[in-house]
Amino acid sequence: MRYAETGYNLEIDLTRGNIERVETDPRDTELYLGGLGTNAKLIWDRVPPDVEPFSPDNLLIFGAGLLCGTPATGCNRTIVSTISPQTQLLAFSMMGGFFAPELKYAGYDKVVLRGKSPELVYIWINNDKVEIRDAAHLAGKGAVETAELIRQELKEPKAQVAAIGLAGENRVFFASIEQGRSSASRGGIGAVMGDKKVKAIVVRGTRDINVSRPAEYMQLCNEVLQYIKFRNENPIPGVMPILAGLGSPQEMKVHDEKWHTENFMWGNSRLRRKDFWNEEIAQAWAETLDSMRRRLISCYNCPMTCGATIAPPGRSVYMMKCFSKLTYTMAAMSDLEFGLGIAQSATEYGVDGFSAPQVMAFALELYEAGILTDQDFPGMPADNEGRFYWLLDRIVRREGIGDLLANGTYWAAKEIGQGAEAYAHNTIKKHEQLPLKLSMLNPIYFLMYSTGEKINITQIEGQFPQAPFPTRAERETFVKDWFQVPDDKFKQYFLDWEPRGEKSMPFYPTVQMCCDIVDWQEKMHYIDDALGMCAGLSSFPLKPPYHIHNYPKFISAGAGIAMDEEKLTQAVKRYRTLVRAINIRRGMRRKDEKPPADHWKKRFPELEKDLLDTYYRFKGWNDEGIPTEESLRELGLEYVFTDLEKRGVYADSGDTPPQGTGAQNEKEV
Amino acid sequence: MPDEKKKKIVKTIKVDVDKCNGCRACEVACSALHAAPPYSSNNPARSRIRIIREPLKDIYVPVYAGEQAKAECLGRDKYVIDGKEYEECAFCRASCPSRDLFKEPDSGLPLKCDMCECDPTLEKPLCVQWCLVNALTYEEREEEAEEEPRPEDVEVSVEALVDKYGLEKVLDTMDRLSLSKKG
Incomplete structure (x- = not known):
């Protein structure tokens, strides 16, 4: 059975x-x-x-x-x-x-x-x-x-x-x-x-799903529920509200968007508006959300109510996810009413809430720069909001300029030429990223942006605080009930992490510590993705109810597979390496593993090289990021090594891509 | 006889449809508990609580399985509450021929909520325990049990039957009834 x-x-x-x-x-x-x-x-x-x-x-x-x-x-x-x-x-x-x-x-x-x-x-x-x-x-x-x-x-x-x-x-x-x-x-x-x-x-479906050791499994489930209750009643002090609780960011609940609107970039991930949020805007946006939000809702078997049904005036009801709340608003330099309205169209059309607004803002930047002209935008309205609706319609129909834009900023810029590439500035591995531009290099984030193969920062970050807490006393309080750490050394890393001085970024956490931290954070996401767990109760928030210590028990009692932390870690490493091998076989190499050039103002090329070199070795990959023979054999992936070697992958630095598909070849549409 | 009225405990679950988030954790918990052995399997189709759920119309109604109805009823009611039209039968607890709710998926046998009076009886029904958004809350209240009918009331009724059908027919019927009840 x-x-x-x-x-x-x-x-x-x-x-x-x-x-x-x-x-x-x-x-x-x-x-x-x-x-x-x-x-x-x-x-x-x-x-x-x-x-x-x-x-x-x-x-x-x-x-x-x-x-x-x-x-x-x-x-x-x-x-x-x-x-x-x-x-x-x-x-x-x-x-x-x-x-x-x-x-x-x-x-x-x-x-x-x-x-x-x-x-x-x-x-x-x-x-x-x-x-x-x-x-x-x-x-x-x-x-x-x-x-x-x-x-x-x-x-x-x-x-x-x-x-x-x-x-x-x-x-x-x-x-x-x-x-x-x-x-x-x-x-x-x-x-x-x-x-x-x-x-x-x-x-x-109306069939049963069985678990192996029922009483034990239910006990584990009940413990998780109890801990969720505890965490709901005890938000983490000293971090911004969206990081204090569980669930995916509670965007449908919060009215206060000071942090997002003043720290994330507007337009084509360009403009930071440090004094944007004021009382008038706070009131107007609160009214907008209250008037359109019908109910906070959840996914299957989850109490977290991270989503909401939204009913924009004159449009049909849809269900809003997370940060799509603001991506259209900010890309179009508009307000929440516009954002919640166009998100309804975007949901029906079925487009990604990060890429779509950025592509449209990119197109309008090219227009302002004269790289695209009136001829490319026949009949486009004059106002910014109208332009976004117009562009969205062109893109999903692949009409006119929309046909190019529908391939995303990277491929569109390549096709347009005339310096358009500089405007497609916020991608990693050709994929649009969150609109964030910061000052000081964060070495942990450098590694996550560079090597995350889901190519989205929210899908690799989470377990370790994003920034040091100001005082040692606050850090001590934080680590006190931090039992989710795989090893107590992580507590020490955090205790010693200072906002300024010797033990501050970019040189602290040290390169080796960064490897440990990134590996732990990534591991939790990969476990979630295999078990089907929502990151919002596990890999994404601080101090989650699911962690490396109870997951093996869930797998043992649930699936009847003997599991402990070591065996689980090895299994995760196995399929995580397999994901990398798939991408390596398709031509991905070290040169592709980098954050957008303008992500941080203050960069440290030598440190960054050291970070990547060390992390690759730590993961069992060679200098090109290719899993080594030794590490593949250790994971029981001999068949992967044989294949990679047969294809000459180890001798190929990726300068000649194996195939040239992409925008140009996909014009048949 | 002392004039002391009998008391009974009535177990109720208060359903706040405004708080329901539609997650169906109640269905998960119910079907898991009632599996044999308990928690060995899970299948919302076997749950004795189901959420009538239409997110786009903002309709969320957790309904508990009640008595089986062997035939469809005449009325197929619709309710309009706060401008929302609820589908026919939305609030009905019966396992009945007109819908697929509250029937074992394999056998079609009717399901009925037992308030988790299983062995051992839970302090609160599990669905309530698992509803962290508090759409379901458990309440107990004491009610006076209905009094036993007085003997003279029964006598009046039987006399009316004798008047109508004659003593012999009534006695025959009583015999047959008591036999079939015993049999």
Whole structure:
């Protein structure tokens, strides 16, 4: 008997319309856990590096985490993995909501899509009955609208729907997959779904998910609930409000946006407005939020209410996620009313809330600079807000200039030329980043930005405070009940970390300490992505209820796999290395591993080189960031070494990319 | 007889639909507890509490399984509260032929909330314990039990039956009834 997982994947060949229920190997669960871990294994095995993102041979995998569907609070993540059209690397964005548990109850751990459907379809999974159904009538419909229409036509109000909007259908490189109150947005995976001509996956399940040692497992779940209660009642003092509690940043609850609006950059990640927030704005924004916010809502089996239903006047209701609250507002130099309004369009179209506003602000900067001219923007309104709506419409339809912009700032700038590259300044590995520009190099963040393969800082940071606390007394208070640390040395690192003086940034924490800190933070995210746990209860906030000490117990009692901290650490290292190997095989090298050049004003090239050199060695990678033979063998990944060597990867510094796909080759749309 | 009225404890769960966040933790906890052995499996389709949930219409109604209704009822009510129209049967607790709620998914047998009076009985129903947003709260209240019917009231009723059907028919019927109750 399989515990926590179902032991079956649903394999769908869209080209031939073939559907198979395939039993999986329990040994893979032991080695790679589930979710991202086993997704990565499938991609390594079945998607060779010459497969382009929009090839029928690219896989699009919806993987429910190993513990999804069990009573573990907040365990509801679907990890969607594919090769990204924007970065050409592995994308493994995840979504919360209600999809993953429903998929488990239907009897599957993953849906693996391959091939390409000749016509637009949706997939209807109802326990054992799986159908590929015509979706011609849903073409062009919004993602939220699509979900409602499908539930009505199937007469299944309890079905969960993951759908793309117009952006996905038109293969916009930052198209999202929308579902429940969540979405899998980063890396353009919605474009791959659109390329495969799948409008939606719909699932309904009424089967059991078993756990191995029930009483013990429930006890662990209850402890987590108790700790959540404790943390809700005891926010961490001395940090900004969004870092004090659990959950993803409580953007739908807070009215005070002083910190975001004065520290994040406006426009095309350019302008810092240090005195922006005042009483008048505070009042106006509070009124806006109060008038449009209907209810605070949660994902499956979670009390954190990180999301909200938003009803902008004259528009249909949608569910808001996290920081999309401000990304449009700030990119357009506008106000919250505009931001909440355009986010409704963006949700229906299905676009990523970081990339989309930045791409539009980038386009308008090019226009102001004269690199793009009136000819490129026929009929564009004169006001900034109107321009954003206009541009969004062009992008999701790939009309005119929108066709270029739909590939993101990196590829668009390359195509436009005439110095446009300088305006695509806020990307890492071709992927738009949070609009942050700071002064002093933070060595921990340098490593996370450079090497994070989810290519999004929020998906690697979390466990260690972002900045030192002002006084030793405050630091002492903080470490007192900090039992989540894997080792007490982390407490010492933090105790000694001063805002100024000898033990301050960039030279403290030391290079070696930075390696430890980054490795711990990254490890927690990778565990979440395999188990299906929401980062908001685990890897993202300080002092979370799930940590390295109780996770092995959850896996043992839940999935029936003997697990301890050491074995878990080794498993995580294994699939984390596999993710890197997939990307290395696709041409990623050291030269790609760097933050945006203007991320910090004060840079330290020698220190940065030392950081990267040391971290690579620490991780078992060579100077190019390629996992070494020794480290691969130690992880039982001999097959990876054999493949990399056969392909001559170790001799290739990546100066000649293995393939030249991207914007130019994708003009067929 | 002393004039002392009987007391009974009524267990109730107060449902605050305004506080419900739609997360379905109640369904998770319920189905886990009622698995055999307890917590060995989990499946909201077996839960004795279900959330009627339509996020875009802001409708969130946790409903507990009550008595089974063997037939559909005549009324399929709709409620409009604060401008929100609730689907037919939204507040009904019955496991009934007109909908798929509160039925074991394999057998179709009806489910009914037992207030977690399992072995051992929980202090509070588990769904309440797991509802950290406090949409569900547990309340006990004491009520006076209904008094036993007085013998003379029964006599009046039987006399009316005798008047209507004759003593013999009533006695025959009583015999048959008592046999079938015993059988």
